[in-house]
Amino acid sequence: MLVLDGALSSEELRTVARSVETRTGPAVLLVGPVRPNSEVLVALACGISGYIDHDSQPEAIADAVDALCAGGLVVPRVTTLPLVAHLREGGRRIVVDRPDGTEARLTHREWEVLVLLRQGYTTGEIADVLVVSGTTVRSHVAALVRKLGAPDRGGLAEPPKT
Numbered sequence: 001m002l003v004l005d006g007a008l009s010s011e012e013l014r015t016v017a018r019s020v021e022t023r024t025g026p027a028v029l030l031v032g033p034v035r036p037n038s039e040v041l042v043a044l045a046c047g048i049s050g051y052i053d054h055d056s057q058p059e060a061i062a063d064a065v066d067a068l069c070a071g072g073l074v075v076p077r078v079t080t081l082p083l084v085a086h087l088r089e090g091g092r093r094i095v096v097d098r099p100d101g102t103e104a105r106l107t108h109r110e111w112e113v114l115v116l117l118r119q120g121y122t123t124g125e126i127a128d129v130l131v132v133s134g135t136t137v138r139s140h141v142a143a144l145v146r147k148l149g150a151p152d153r154g155g156l157a158e159p160p161k162t
Helices: 010-022 037-044 058-069 077-088 107-120 123-131 132-148 154-156
Strands: 002-005 027-030 049-055 093-095 103-107
Touching: 027 037, 027 058, 037 049, 037 077, 037 093, 037 107, 049 058, 077 093, 077 123, 093 107, 103 107, 107 123, 107 132, 107 154, 123 132, 132 154
Parallel strands: 002 027, 027 049
Antiparallel strands: 093 103
16 A cells, blocks of 8 residues: 555656556555546546545545555545546546636547646657557647646646646
8 A cells, every 4th residue: 555645747657557557556545636636537547546635634544545455446526426427428528627627528539648648658659559640649639738728738747736
């Protein structure tokens, strides 16, 4: 069991994702802000086992650790509805919070690109992983910048400012 405090860097998210792929990593609980929910959703997509609000009481954090040790998943309430809606739509779209408090609807492919960007992948690496062209990746990045109100690609690759 590993408990981490705060948003994870691209390198840390990629490390977690690789660990989950090889099934060698421990359960990871991330304690951080739950708004905007995009960072929670990205962390879960990268393989974080649980995420709990940084304002939680110590007892709640201990309960989350117990739940993860028992094989459960810890998900903040603010991410439950977007995840259920995502599943109901067959994984075609996901709604994430923008830093300004509004919502953005991302396509499945935009979501995949965002998760890989947060893991620090380059355009070429994303193209290879998703088996698309670099031009297609750049189009998705441009759509993400517009939809999420990021200043540029670099703003997508960093945790949202709260």
